[in-house]
Amino acid sequence: MACCAALALAASGRQAAAEPEDAYFQLHSAKPGKFDYVRKSEIQAFVDVSPSHCIVILSNGEEIRAYQKCAPMTDQVSKEGLATFATPFGSVLLSPFYIYDLVSTNNSGCRLNLRNGRFVAVNLSCEAVHQALPRE
Secondary structure, three states: OHHHHHHOOOOOOOOOOOOOOOOEEEEEOOOOOOEEEEEHHHEEEEEEEEOOEEEEEEOOOOEEEEOOOHHHHHOOOOOOOOEEEEEOOEEEEEOHHHEEEEEEOOOOOEEEEEOOOOEEEEOOOHHHHHHHOOOO
């Protein structure tokens, strides 16, 4: 089940070998200088949902709003085996393992339905998304 560890989000990132890995990922909260924490193994996707906010989608279907763009957070994770696609406000980073199906939308985009019942809309056709997904 190497695919599952991919999103455990490769979030393990680039830790030094001697440094113990933190099981949690830090997110900027609504209050300046305050942070929320999410267990890395529960993260299924990072999605830019506005010019200044990122949603972190968890395996239980919960969405945690981060008061920052996704890019600074996803720069901390290894992107090996992960897929990145354009969204209306930036990008989405997720493991293909969590994608249940790809459904075309009326505006020539694609809705990536996740195993937890959530979905992510991207600005590509489903054919383009399918071609861009890493092969298992």
